[in-house]
Amino acid sequence: MDCRTAESMVTRFIDHSLSMNELEGFLDHIEHCPSCYDELETYFIVHEAMQQLDEDEDGKVLDFKKLLEQEIRRTRRNIHQKRVMYFVTGLLCVCAAIALCVFAILVIFS
Numbered sequence: 685m686d687c688r689t690a691e692s693m694v695t696r697f698i699d700h701s702l703s704m705n706e707l708e709g710f711l712d713h714i715e716h717c718p719s720c721y722d723e724l725e726t727y728f729i730v731h732e733a734m735q736q737l738d739e740d741e742d743g744k745v746l747d748f749k750k751l752l753e754q755e756i757r758r759t760r761r762n763i764h765q766k767r768v769m770y771f772v773t774g775l776l777c778v779c780a781a782i783a784l785c786v787f788a789i790l791v792i793f794s
């Protein structure tokens with residue numbers, strides 16, 4: 685993925701509207717590209733600061749950089765969990781198909 689593609693995904697990352705494959709490519713890119721990470725960080729901080737204005741005014745200053753790191757970690761974890769789920773689902777389908785074949789063979793040859 686090049687920087688221009690990654691930059692075009694920054695706002696969609698913040699809106700959580702990237703697909704799983706896009707997310708993975710995006711995360712891989714920003715982890716190795718400081719300038720795109722900075723770009724993301726800037727957008728993220730602005731976005732979070734605006735939300736905080738809407739939500740509460742208890743004067744608590746959030747560590748936005750840490751929040752972004754948590755967000756990235758959480759996204760990574762989600763991708764991983766989805767992968768595992770797809771894998772398990774696929775495995776179950778294969779097992780079911782094999783069981784069905786074995787059953788069919790047993791019925792035919794019995």
Ligand SMILES: [Zn+2]
Nearest residue numbers: 687690717720
């Ligand atoms: Zn880049």
